[in-house]
Amino acid sequence: MRDGEYWKCMYEELEVQMKEMMHMSLEMVEKYQTHGWEEKYSELQKKHDTLLNENRKLKLFEHRVKITFVGKLALKYIQLKAKLKNTIKK
Numbered sequence: 001m002r003d004g005e006y007w008k009c010m011y012e013e014l015e016v017q018m019k020e021m022m023h024m025s026l027e028m029v030e031k032y033q034t035h036g037w038e039e040k041y042s043e044l045q046k047k048h049d050t051l052l053n054e055n056r057k058l059k060l061f062e063h064r065v066k067i068t069f070v071g072k073l074a075l076k077y078i079q080l081k082a083k084l085k086n087t088i089k090k
Helices: 002-067 069-089
Strands: none
Touching: 002 069
């Protein structure tokens, strides 16, 4: 009988240790996943901000070209050059 009680006690202790290890493993996995997503989100946010800034700069440049006299002249020149190129190809 003594052996049966001993092994039952050992089994119960082992079961408790296994449950604790599973909880610790789950916490580590959740922590890693959360941390990984936060990093990826911050990287994507930085890229998004960079693209927004570049887009803003390009729109501002386009506005400057369309508004100024030199810009309008440059656009007319580019259009004329494209028409001549198309005419020569035909």
